[in-house]
Amino acid sequence: MTEKISLQLAIVLPGVPDERDACIRRLIDVLQAQGLEKVHVTQQDGKSLLCLHYEPTTISPPQVREMAQAAGAQLSARYQHELMRIDGMDCATCATVIEHALQRLEGVEEAAVSYAAERMRLEYDSQRVSRQAIVQRLQALGYSVREPEHEETWLEQYRELIVSALAGALLLAGWLVSMRQGAGASLLSVGLMGASMVIGGYYAMRDAWQSIRERVLDIDVLMIVAAMGAAALGQWAEGALLLVLFSLGHALEHLAMDRARHAMEALANLAPKTALVLRDGAERELPVEDLQRGDQVLVKPGQRIAADGKVLEGISAVNQSAITGESMPVDKMVDSLVFAGTVNGEGLLRVQVTKLAKDSSLARMVHMVAEAQTEKSPTQRFVSRFEKVFVPLVLLGVAALIVIPPLLGMPFAESFYRAMAVLVAASPCALAIATPSAVLAGVARAARGGVLIKGGMHLENLRTLSVMAFDKTGTITTGKPSVTDVIALHGSEADLLTLAASVESRSGHPLAQAVVQAARSRQVAWPEATDVQSVTGKGMHAVVSGVRVSIGNLRLFEAEGVPDSVRQQVLDLEEIGKTTMLVRREGTFVGVLALADTTRAGMHEVFVKLASLGIRETVMLTGDNEPVAKAVAASVGITDVRAGLLPEDKLKVIDELMRDHRQVAMVGDGVNDAPAMARATVGIAMGGAGTDVALETADVALMGDDLSRLPFAISLSRASHAIIQQNLWAAFGVVALLIPATLLGLASMGLAVLIHEGATVLVVLNALRLLRFRDTDALN
Ligand SMILES: Nc1ncnc2c1ncn2[C@@H]1O[C@H](COP(=O)(O)OP(=O)(O)OP(=O)(O)O)[C@@H](O)[C@H]1O
Numbered sequence: 001m002t003e004k005i006s007l008q009l010a011i012v013l014p015g016v017p018d019e020r021d022a023c024i025r026r027l028i029d030v031l032q033a034q035g036l037e038k039v040h041v042t043q044q045d046g047k048s049l050l051c052l053h054y055e056p057t058t059i060s061p062p063q064v065r066e067m068a069q070a071a072g073a074q075l076s077a078r079y080q081h082e083l084m085r086i087d088g089m090d091c092a093t094c095a096t097v098i099e100h101a102l103q104r105l106e107g108v109e110e111a112a113v114s115y116a117a118e119r120m121r122l123e124y125d126s127q128r129v130s131r132q133a134i135v136q137r138l139q140a141l142g143y144s145v146r147e148p149e150h151e152e153t154w155l156e157q158y159r160e161l162i163v164s165a166l167a168g169a170l171l172l173a174g175w176l177v178s179m180r181q182g183a184g185a186s187l188l189s190v191g192l193m194g195a196s197m198v199i200g201g202y203y204a205m206r207d208a209w210q211s212i213r214e215r216v217l218d219i220d221v222l223m224i225v226a227a228m229g230a231a232a233l234g235q236w237a238e239g240a241l242l243l244v245l246f247s248l249g250h251a252l253e254h255l256a257m258d259r260a261r262h263a264m265e266a267l268a269n270l271a272p273k274t275a276l277v278l279r280d281g282a283e284r285e286l287p288v289e290d291l292q293r294g295d296q297v298l299v300k301p302g303q304r305i306a307a308d309g310k311v312l313e314g315i316s317a318v319n320q321s322a323i324t325g326e327s328m329p330v331d332k333m334v335d336s337l338v339f340a341g342t343v344n345g346e347g348l349l350r351v352q353v354t355k356l357a358k359d360s361s362l363a364r365m366v367h368m369v370a371e372a373q374t375e376k377s378p379t380q381r382f383v384s385r386f387e388k389v390f391v392p393l394v395l396l397g398v399a400a401l402i403v404i405p406p407l408l409g410m411p412f413a414e415s416f417y418r419a420m421a422v423l424v425a426a427s428p429c430a431l432a433i434a435t436p437s438a439v440l441a442g443v444a445r446a447a448r449g450g451v452l453i454k455g456g457m458h459l460e461n462l463r464t465l466s467v468m469a470f471d472k473t474g475t476i477t478t479g480k481p482s483v484t485d486v487i488a489l490h491g492s493e494a495d496l497l498t499l500a501a502s503v504e505s506r507s508g509h510p511l512a513q514a515v516v517q518a519a520r521s522r523q524v525a526w527p528e529a530t531d532v533q534s535v536t537g538k539g540m541h542a543v544v545s546g547v548r549v550s551i552g553n554l555r556l557f558e559a560e561g562v563p564d565s566v567r568q569q570v571l572d573l574e575e576i577g578k579t580t581m582l583v584r585r586e587g588t589f590v591g592v593l594a595l596a597d598t599t600r601a602g603m604h605e606v607f608v609k610l611a612s613l614g615i616r617e618t619v620m621l622t623g624d625n626e627p628v629a630k631a632v633a634a635s636v637g638i639t640d641v642r643a644g645l646l647p648e649d650k651l652k653v654i655d656e657l658m659r660d661h662r663q664v665a666m667v668g669d670g671v672n673d674a675p676a677m678a679r680a681t682v683g684i685a686m687g688g689a690g691t692d693v694a695l696e697t698a699d700v701a702l703m704g705d706d707l708s709r710l711p712f713a714i715s716l717s718r719a720s721h722a723i724i725q726q727n728l729w730a731a732f733g734v735v736a737l738l739i740p741a742t743l744l745g746l747a748s749m750g751l752a753v754l755i756h757e758g759a760t761v762l763v764v765l766n767a768l769r770l771l772r773f774r775d776t777d778a779l780n
């Protein structure tokens with residue numbers, strides 16, 4: 001017989017971003033090679049556990065644990081994960097170039113680059129390749145890694161714009177000189193225009209060179225070929241204009257994209273740089289990086305809070321809009337959680353630091369958004385697939401355009417020039433940037449509104465939901481029930497509470513805690529229970545002072561049966577919307593406890609808004625009894641109820657809903673609904689700022705502790721979709737118009753470049769509109 005133990009994956013493999021990571025496969029292989037029977041990952045309470053099966057006769061549990069930890073430590077030291085910021089990418093193909101180049105580098109396990117976010121997700125084997133070697137490879141390709149502390153200077157930010165303006169000035173000068181005619185002047189004007197081409201084409205040339213070396217043909221190559229073609233035909237002004245416009249277009253595009261990126265960085269800067277720390281009885285101002293867990297910091301009225309922590313002293317209303325998007329201040333008192341970057345109200349707070357500055361909710365949110373922006377959305381994938389077919393077709397067509405007309409008698413110069421114009425017209429630059437720019441802006445806007453969307457896919461999926469399932473306890477209700485009725489059938493109420501509390505004090509379930517609380521408030525003392533056995537979704541069995549005690553709902557006693565009189569008591573209580581527990585001592589039912597939970601404030605408004613957004617069906621899933629579920633559902637406006645569910649039933653309901661409706665969201669608090677959330681199209685967790693699991697396991701996390709931002713998230717997703725559609729139509733439209741126009745010689749190359757670059761900039765500016773999306777735009 002084998003036995004098994006479970007360890008928390010996050011402890012064995014710290015720093016591994018998610019369960020899909022390759023390190024987990026490696027860990028499993030290593031451990032199985034070392035003689036464990038079987039190793040696999042399971043989920044429990046939203047945490048990933050590593051389950052280790054072993055042969056107890058050959059190895060002891062501490063040895064197994066040690067083995068796992070040693071292997072984990074070795075792997076985490078060896079395989080490094082990093083999110084790098086990359087400077088110098090000029091177009092979407094640069095991202096592909098980097099990915100190809102790095103993936104060919106020995107020891108690089110994964111390199112995923114987002115052009116829009118200027119970021120790269122990197123995983124590498126530090127025994128085979130050093131970080132330095134990777135950075136050097138990037139630099140050799142003409143890109144640089146921006147280390148986190150680096151602030152962009154004014155000059156760096158506008159460098160491209162300055163270069164293109166300079167090229168433009170030279171072109172203008174050359175043109176003015178050529179107007180004056182004269183032989184010397186013409187030489188001078190050619191010189192000036194040549195200089196303009198060199199300067200205006202600097203970045204394009206650099207990127208084109210890199211692309212050619214990586215055997216990728218991109219827009220930079222096309223532009224350089226076209227400009228040199230024009231120059232070779234003696235069309236200096238045309239060639240220079242092309243490069244000036246091209247570089248100007250790119251400079252503007254980059255400036256616009258920077259705005260979307262800075263929207264997130266501005267958020268990160270909300271947290272103060274220093275904090276007022278109480279150490280050794282004195283107040284000292286320290287940089288937040290020096291704060292330790294357990295430090296006490298003072299937060300004065302009106303100040304921004306410097307660290308995530310727990311209030312030790314003081315009462316105040318805190319504006320948490322920076323994190324939750326909700327501008328109504330939240331009351332804080334002793335034991336409340338507060339978050340870095342939020343604004344203290346009128347009270348003085350003494351706060352115990354619970355998280356290091358780099359792990360604060362705000363810092364993690366900014367990091368996760370950056371990571372989300374590197375994930376490709378389905379539309380983006382579709383566009384990439386399209387480009388793979390489209391670009392070679394264009395090149396073939398252009399080659400034909402150069403070769404065939406001269407055979408029919410057209411001068412070569414003319415056919416070449418026209419082919420170049422067609423090439424520019426058909427370059428899908430606007431198409432490539434249409435979706436990523438909108439995703440970038442949409443994800444950033446969502447984060448500023450307190451909604452963390454972990455990737456373009458989820459941003460797009462939110463839009464198409466027609467059914468949403470909600471967990472009841474903790475999501476629709478506060479999840480803090482209290483005991484309302486104590487009905488003793490044999491003996492006193494105190495005896496009943498003693499038995500109940502004795503058993504329930506061994507459970508972490510919110511209902512159990514409510515029972516313990518009730519016993520405590522009546523000053524009941526209870527003996528220690530033994531042989532405790534918890535039955536998921538039903539209740540508990542245990543032994544108290546030598547007698548067997550069971551406590552739970554009707555389902556727990558189904559097998560042995562419940563006397564009709566007792567059952568009737570229970571049903572009567574449930575009829576008026578209460579959660580019930582029966583208590584049985586040996587064979588006798590000794591009492592019934594009734595509990596009630598309160599519905600969260602503002603839920604009704606949320607469901608009204610969801611309905612008006614076209615979410616036709618809302619379903620509440622709960623392990624609680626049907627009358628309670630129906631009462632809660634009716635009071636908030638939920639259309640459908642599935643009650644009496646065991647945790648695994650919740651998964652089945654999600655499957656069933658997905659069969660009928662395809663796109664289904666599961667909304668929960670992330671604590672014990674993680675499996676259902678993972679199964680649904682979109683898993684939405686609330687309370688992202690307070691609970692780490694919610695933040696980690698969900699596809700979409702509402703940072704605040706209620707659902708009020710849900711309609712905002714959905715309407716933002718719709719707005720993003722609308723903008724993506726507009727962008728794609730505009731991009732396709734321009735290509736569709738320009739190709740025939742250049743083919744027929746109606747549009748010159750200069751005009752083609754102007755329109756082409758104009759469309760690209762326009763598409764990005766259109767995407768930026770999402771940054772200004774307002775809640776009030778939500779309902780239309
Ligand atoms: N420790 C316990 N003591 C008594 N009854 C329990 C206990 N644990 C669970 N139950 C019973 O099982 C039911 C379902 O519990 P479960 O934990 O599956 O759902 P829940 O968290 O209460 O509600 P929801 O499904 O809405 O999140 C409870 O309503 C209760 O009747």
Ligand SMILES: [Zn+2]
Pocket residue numbers: 004040051052053
């Ligand atoms: Zn197992």
